[in-house]
Every structure is written in structure tokens, then in C-alpha cells.
Amino acid sequence: MTTPSAPALNWSLIVLLGVFALVRPILNITGGMDLLGRPVGPVLLTVLISAAWIAVVVWRRSARPVLTLTCAGLVYGVLAVVLSAVLSPILxxxxxxxxxxxxxxxxxxxxxxNAVWGAAAGLVALAVESRRESLRR
Known part of the structure; x- marks a missing residue:
């Protein structure tokens, strides 16, 4: 008897969510974060990105929201490091x-x-999905 395998991760979604979060460092680089003010701007953007991540994962009915958003956080982290490495010498x-x-x-x-950030957002998405399912019953 074989054990059922876990649903595959949607890597295109994970990468898209990670790229979407690059709005934070891009606004830092361009000075847009200064328009939002500090420390409110970075916190506000983190909340908005988290809400978008959660909404997308719930809307897409991701079978593994915690792992999906943990990976999205890691993708964002890698991309942010690369962006910093490329742009800091130039700027x-x-x-x-x-x-x-x-x-x-x-x-x-x-x-x-960023992995912890993604996991926390994934736990919220899991709770939202669970609540949504309980309301359907």
C-alpha cells in the first residue's frame, strides 16, 4: 500500500508572490518609502504585502498555504539579497x-x-481557509 503524496507546490505562484514583495526594497531605493514616512511606511507595506499574499493563497485555495508562503518569503529574501548586491555598488x-x-x-x-514572515502569513491563510470551510458546513 502506498501513502498518498502531498500536493505539489505551485512554484510559479511562489515566485510571483516573492517578486511582488520586492515593492518594499524598490520603494526604499527610489525614495518612495520616504513619502510614506518612517517607521509607518515599512510596516504598512509589510502588512499590505502580507494581506495580498494571504488573499491570493486563500483565493487560489492553495493546498499548502504555510509552505507556499514560507517559500514565497524565501524567494523574496533571495531576490532582495541579489537586488542589494547588484544595486548597492551602482548606487x-x-x-x-x-x-x-x-x-x-x-x-x-x-x-x-523572511521565511518566518511567510510562515506567519501562511498560518493566517490556513486559519482563514479553515474558517471559510467551517462556515460552509
Whole structure:
């Protein structure tokens, strides 16, 4: 007897959600974050991105919302590190950001924080889906 396998992850959705979150560093780079004000701007954007992630995963009825959004957080983290590595030398004249941190702890922390962010959003999405299902019964 074989055990049923878990549903496959939707990698195109995961990558799309990770790319969508790049609005935060792009607004930082372009100065748009200053228009929103600090610390309200970054917090507001994080909440809006999280809400969008949750809404999309719930709307798409993702079979594995926690893992999907954890992976989206990791994709965002990798893309943010790459974006920083490419743009910081151009804009600042030197490498700055996570890759400039000795011992690569900066990269590890970026990935860890964004994985936790994605997992937390995934838990909210799971709760919303669960609540929606209980209301249907």
C-alpha cells in the first residue's frame, strides 16, 4: 500500500508572490518609502504585502498555504539579497547590505526573517481557509 503524496507546490505562484514583495526594497531605493514616512511606511507595506499574499493563497485555495508562503518569503529574501548586491555598488559605490556582512550571517538572517514572515502569513491563510470551510458546513 502506498501513502498518498502531498500536493505539489505551485512554484510559479511562489515566485510571483516573492517578486511582488520586492515593492518594499524598490520603494526604499527610489525614495518612495520616504513619502510614506518612517517607521509607518515599512510596516504598512509589510502588512499590505502580507494581506495580498494571504488573499491570493486563500483565493487560489492553495493546498499548502504555510509552505507556499514560507517559500514565497524565501524567494523574496533571495531576490532582495541579489537586488542589494547588484544595486548597492551602482548606487552607493560599494557593496552594502546582507552580502557585505562578515561571515554571511546577513544572508542567513534575511532568509530566516523572511521565511518566518511567510510562515506567519501562511498560518493566517490556513486559519482563514479553515474558517471559510467551517462556515460552509
Amino acid at each position: 552607493d559605490g560599494e557593496l552594502s547590505g546582507p552580502l557585505a556582512t562578515p561571515g554571511d550571517i546577513g544572508v542567513v538572517m534575511v532568509l530566516l526573517v
